[in-house]
Amino acid sequence: MKKILLVCILLTAFMSCKKDGKTQTLYLAHTLPQTHPVHKGIVEFKKALNKKSGGTMDVKIFPDGQLGSEREVLELLQIGSVAITKVSAATLSNFVPEYHVLGIPYLFRDKDHQFEVLEGEVGKSILEKGSKFWLRGLGYYDAGSRSFYTSTKPIRTPDDLKGLKIRVMNNQMAINMVNALGGSATPMAYGELYTAIQQGVVDGAENNPPSFVSSNHYEVSKYYTLDQHSSVPDVLLIGTKYWDKLSEEEKQWVQEAADESSQAQKKFWNDSVEESMAIAKKAGVEIIIPEKSLFQEKSKSVLEAFLKEHPEMTDLINKIKNQ
Template sequence: MKHYRTIIGALLASAALAGAAGACEITFKSSDTHPEGYPTVAAVEKMGEMLKERSNGRLCVEVYHSAQLGEEKDTIEQTKFGVIDFNRVSMGPFNNLVEETKVVSLPFIFRGTDHMHRVMDGPIGDEILAAFEPHGYVGLAYYDGGSRSFYNREKPIKSVEDLAGMKVRVMQSDVFVDMMTALGANATPMPFGEVYSGLQTGVIDGAENNWPSYESTGHYEVAGYYTLNQHLIVPEVLVMSKVSWDKLSPEDQALVRQAAKDSVPINRELWAEREKVSEAKVRAAGVQVIDTIDKAPFIAAMAPVYERHANTPKLKSLVERIQATE
């Protein structure tokens, strides 16, 4: 029932905007869980501007930020059925649907942001985008989502042992749940929009995310310890509903692909700027930041996670190719 209410809400929101977009032949709905001005939101808006200009005003994009159309799990389903046309989503919620996404969601799979860019900008990235299509989505582009680190309301996390017994929010992904279990914590899958109240009320002790997400949500106000362990550098993905895609001419499909691709450097530039601003704001607020940590024990603890989730010849090969990428 909740699913249908969410879809009806999205349709009503679309109808409300129909008048404003009257000059466009097609107005695509795009969803993002992050707030207005966030780098991923701004990048999709720029994509929409390019698409409108290059189509001579025929194709427009209306971006619904701040989870207006639902949390990511809900919007992924709506996108499959064409209720939502574009969706900027974290890779984690796709892990149980598109198995290739599990590999780039593995902890410490990337050596750094530059390494992630080289992998995702090349044939491996193209291969993973193509893997979305059999499931009802057209993979278009990858956006930066920064490096994710642990934060909590209880104490500084300086070692694996410090996580023992902590209730830590994770995305609704088996990879993320198993990561926390391997570190001795109690993984608590929870929608992103519920994390603040969960921290505030003690339903969870901590969570993990990047600087901008930690700052923009106000999580730093209720979880004052941030550990720069950078266990995940997971690219965000921009997908389009295959239902919506198949309605377009080949020429318009090409316009969409190119505009999405051209929005990537915009996202990366905005992300780098926002990351610095968010970090400065968090530090100025008095958050205790643990800057230096021995990552080796954290990496060693991930062996069972790799064994469970890179468990086929195809996925093992993907891990090896990523690790071999210079």
Template sequence: MKHWKTMTAAFGLLAASAMTVQAADIVLRSSDTHPDGYPTVEAVKYLGELVKERSNGRIEIEVFHSAQLGQEKDTIEQTQFGVIDMNRVSLGPFNNIIEETQVPSLPYIFRSVDHMHKVMDGPIGQEILDAFSDHDLVGLVFYDAGSRSFYNRQKPVENMADLSGMKFRVMQSDLFVDMVNALGANATPMPYGEVYSSIQTGVIDGAENNWPSFESSGHFEVAGYYTLDEHLIVPEVLVMSKKSWDKLSAEDQALIRQAAKDSVPHMRKLWAEREAASEAKVREAGVKIVSDIDKTPFIEAMKPVYEKYVTSDKLKDLVARIQATE
């Protein structure tokens, strides 16, 4: 019933927008949970500008930011059904759907953001994008999401022992749940939009995310301690509904795919600027930042997580190839 209500609301928003956009032959609606101005939102807007220009105005992309069409789990289903045409989503919610997405979501799989770029911009990244096609989706490109670290309302976390017993929100992904539990904390899956009030009221102690999300969500207002353990460098993905994709000509498909690739450098520039601005704002607000931390115990604690999720020869090969990428 919840999914139908969400889908009905989405239909209403999309129908209303369709009446206001009449010039283009094709109008594609894209969803994002982040607020207006966020790098991923602006990247898809930029993609829309490229598509409109290169199609001579035949194709437009309208971006619905701030979870107007629902939280990520709901919008994934709507995109598979063709209710939503495009969707910028974190990889985490896909972990239980597309096994290949589990690998770039593994803790400490990437040595740095540059390492992640080399992997996801190359044949390994394309292989993972191709895996979406078996799930009524077309993987277009990967965007940045920075490094994810823990923040909480109680105390500075300076080592793994400090995490013991604390409740942290995670994305609705079994892998993320097991990661947090392996560190001795208690994982609580919940939608992104519920995190602020849950920290504020003590339902959870904290969450984990990057600088821009920590700042733009306002979570830094209720969680005064941020530990830069950088356990995850998980890219985000832009997908398109296969139902919507199949309605396009081969030429328009190629146009959109190329424009999506061309939006990536723009997104990364915006991301770097936003990350620096968000960090400055959080530090100015007086949040206690713990940056001097020994990551070795954290990495060693992930061995059972890898053993649980990296089971098939395909996934083991992906992990080996990522780790071998210089």
């Protein structure tokens, strides 16, 4: 069925890049549910663009992975079948190497530092790097910070991770980080995780508060340690095949709408975090605020290994750290 749907999109691709005399419609696809704070930010993008263009530009949103996975939708952007998408910077790093940097553990001092970087010259330069791969970045959405949660015992220091099997994404940097901290990184499909924790196949996992609650993992993991080891943002992208067809005025409308939606989405995310934490606490989850410097110190080898493999990223990382 997905293949048939993709063929249909290809056959009707002209609709996402052609004016009908009144309105041109941009297809925007992503994988998140409509209740997600990032989707709410995307809705704000649609509203802002429609208003700025006086109704001459509209956005048709395809949520819930209707048009495929993040990688599949990125490929649709590259060939011009879809105009815009939202993907994790982690997924985008497979296309644009500079996005790998944003996954380095404890790269950002705090949330303020993160968005000072992302919304400043460094963040904008990374967005522009994707243009040579036909993927032009428009801005960043807050996707929170990932922290450890466990079912067997609380994590207060890195030593508490020793011997614990921690589920991670199938991502080398995430695997290296957990292993460096003393845990045993265990890549596993996200859909299998609830049962795996419940049955003791793994001792815990790591994710942001809204995901911790929406997945119901708080039911089987009663310790949540807010070490905030990684803060990988989501990225709003437009395919250059579409972007290059726009007039300068239309490009300005699209960029301004993206900027406004990014600011609105931060509030949606913060509200979601507060709501999720309240649910977790009410369910009896112990919230632990650890000394982050202990985790940061012990995970330095991850950065060292990354720089050894990617020395060309040294200047970019130093700019982020020094901002």
